[in-house]
Amino acid sequence: MIDLARERGALDDPMLRRRIVDAWISVRIMRTTNLRTIAELTAGRTPGAQATTAKLYASTRHQQLGHLAQELAGPAGQIVGEDYGLDTRQRSFLLSLAETIYGGSSEIQRNIIGEQVLGLPKEPRP
Numbered sequence: 001m002i003d004l005a006r007e008r009g010a011l012d013d014p015m016l017r018r019r020i021v022d023a024w025i026s027v028r029i030m031r032t033t034n035l036r037t038i039a040e041l042t043a044g045r046t047p048g049a050q051a052t053t054a055k056l057y058a059s060t061r062h063q064q065l066g067h068l069a070q071e072l073a074g075p076a077g078q079i080v081g082e083d084y085g086l087d088t089r090q091r092s093f094l095l096s097l098a099e100t101i102y103g104g105s106s107e108i109q110r111n112i113i114g115e116q117v118l119g120l121p122k123e124p125r126p
Contacts, residue, residue, distance in 0.1 A: 001020065001023060001065070001068065001069050001072065002020060002024075004069065004072045004073060004089075005017075005020055005072050008072055008073075008074065010072055016072070019068055020068070023061075023064070023065050023068055026057075026061045026064075026065070027061075027065075029057070030054070030057065030058050030061065033050050033053075033054045033057070034054065036050055037050060037051050037054065049113075049117040052109070052112055052113055052116070052117055053113060053117070055104070055109055056106060056109040056110065056113065059096075059099040059100045059106065059109075060100065060106060062092075062096040062099055063096045063097060063099070063100065065096070066089075066092055066093035066094075066095075066096040066097070067093070069089050069092070069093060070089070070090075070093050073089065077089065077090065111123055
């Protein structure tokens, strides 16, 4: 994404530059959290709250990263090949849109965090 931003001259725009830095930070946060979860699993412990929150964080941030990459690509990012083939960035963007559903919808993940991690009362059922 940084190479794409350089190619498009986006690093000259302070707002885009900030979003790119935020994206880089979010990827580092996801990596660190995943390493922590792997360490707990390797040690034979059940992952803590970070495993639950990491799922929600990663899926929502992946969507934001995909939107940013598509924005940086500009109109050319919407063009597909002759056989309607998608490039890696386009596939990743479209996959990110489904990620908040197939991993358990973001709303369900928020309910799990609220009820099981934070100890909030269960959501009333109709």
